[in-house]
Amino acid sequence: MDDGVDRPRWLSxxxxxxxxxxxxxxxxxxxxxxxxLARDAGLSEADYDVLSNVSEAPxxxxxxxxxxRHMRWSKSRLSHHITRMEQRGLVVRGEVASDARGSxxxxxxxxxxxxxxxxxxxxxxxxxxxxxxxxxxxLAAFAEISWTVVDHLLEAEP
Amino acid sequence: MDDGVDRPRWLSxxxxxxxxxxxxxxxxxxxxxxxxLARDAGLSEADYDVLSNVSEAPxxxxxxxxxxRHMRWSKSRLSHHITRMEQRGLVVRGEVASDARGSxxxxxxxxxxxxxxxxxxxxxxxxxxxxxxxxxxxLAAFAEISWTVVDHLLEAEP
DNA sequence: GACGGGATGTTGACATGACAACAACCGTAG
DNA sequence: CTACGGTTGTTGTCATGTCAACATCCCGTC
Numbered sequence: 001m002d003d004g005v006d007r008p009r010w011l012s013x014x015x016x017x018x019x020x021x022x023x024x025x026x027x028x029x030x031x032x033x034x035x036x037l038a039r040d041a042g043l044s045e046a047d048y049d050v051l052s053n054v055s056e057a058p059x060x061x062x063x064x065x066x067x068x069r070h071m072r073w074s075k076s077r078l079s080h081h082i083t084r085m086e087q088r089g090l091v092v093r094g095e096v097a098s099d100a101r102g103s104x105x106x107x108x109x110x111x112x113x114x115x116x117x118x119x120x121x122x123x124x125x126x127x128x129x130x131x132x133x134x135x136x137x138x139l140a141a142f143a144e145i146s147w148t149v150v151d152h153l154l155e156a157e158p
Numbered sequence: 159m160d161d162g163v164d165r166p167r168w169l170s171x172x173x174x175x176x177x178x179x180x181x182x183x184x185x186x187x188x189x190x191x192x193x194x195l196a197r198d199a200g201l202s203e204a205d206y207d208v209l210s211n212v213s214e215a216p217x218x219x220x221x222x223x224x225x226x227r228h229m230r231w232s233k234s235r236l237s238h239h240i241t242r243m244e245q246r247g248l249v250v251r252g253e254v255a256s257d258a259r260g261s262x263x264x265x266x267x268x269x270x271x272x273x274x275x276x277x278x279x280x281x282x283x284x285x286x287x288x289x290x291x292x293x294x295x296x297l298a299a300f301a302e303i304s305w306t307v308v309d310h311l312l313e314a315e316p
Numbered sequence: 317g318a319c320g321g322g323a324t325g326t327t328g329a330c331a332t333g334a335c336a337a338c339a340a341c342c343g344t345a346g
Numbered sequence: 347c348t349a350c351g352g353t354t355g356t357t358g359t360c361a362t363g364t365c366a367a368c369a370t371c372c373c374g375t376c
Binding site: 021022023032119127129136140149150154 | 185
């Protein structure tokens with residue numbers, strides 16, 4: 001009677017509730033955060049992440065590949081995105097003395113000013129729609145869960 | 159000394175860990191689930207959700223607006239997506255007797271067959287990268303958290 | 317039985333991100 | 347000092363999603 005294909009282990013009610021909750025939360029939460037950010041600072045979440053990561057880098061700049069690795073973006077995605085942000089005057093590509101292929105990303109004054117202006121509102125938005133809705137225990141549990149999932153995925157794709 | 163602008167309530171270490179964990183998990187988890195689904199069934203997550211929702215609808219079909227409301231998609235997004243899925247022969251738009259503007263979405267035989275073939279593998283993928291990594295208590299906590307966030311967002315945008 | 321406000325879908329323009337193919341360059345074995 | 351495998355970034359192409367503007371149609375009113 002065994003045709004060689006295991007019978008699917010469908011999700012239990014609780015498992016399904018968790019998964020659907022994740023998907024739904026993601027849809028609504030990302031949309032809201034993105035709207036807030038776009039309205040208040042004219043940035044996308046991706047823009048914000050790039051500005052944020054570069055500004056926190058030692059020396060205020062980072063090699064493209066290093067930044068991509070740090071953000072877990074593909075080099076392609078980052079390159080495209082940097083091109084667009086460069087056109088808006090938020091970042092610049094610099095050359096690397098030690099490697100002619102290299103490209104160093106750094107913020108323009110405008111980029112720096114933009115992230116400084118945007119940060120408080122963005123944090124407030126994250127609080128309003130997420131952080132402040134949860135108890136410290138829930139936040140801790142959530143952090144634990146998400147990093148567990150992340151670590152697992154990074155084992156396969158280091 | 160008060161210039162009218164509150165000092166930003168930056169995230170605490172734990173809060174930051176939770177938020178960054180969420181963002182990172184999302185990036186990696188969605189990418190992995192999407193890849194599995196694309197490889198195994200030639201579907202995007204969006205495709206899967208549409209097929210899934212329509213197939214579960216009473217009568218196996220749903221009005222476009224109702225489906226959009228159900229999925230929390232904009233009518234525009236759904237309309238565009240249905241157009242693409244229709245071109246691939248997965249769904250069809252039917253007319254509504256009671257309303258000349260109306261459009262009823264239903265699956266083609268191919269669409270039905272596709273979701274049936276895809277479901278087991280997709281569930282397995284969700285288990286492998288998410289559900290099976292967590293304890294029942296964690297799953298319960300996660301579900302609670304996500305629906306709390308969802309409910310809050312739905313208050314503003316019903 | 318025509319009007320006006322609201323609902324239903326569609327469309328166009330544009331920003332994103334994924335994947336794969338490339339061009340250029342580095343460094344090391346020989 | 348040359349060939350070659352690996353690295354750094356870039357680019358083209360295509361599928362998605364967003365927003366805003368529309369074209370149609372329905373319905374309660376007057």
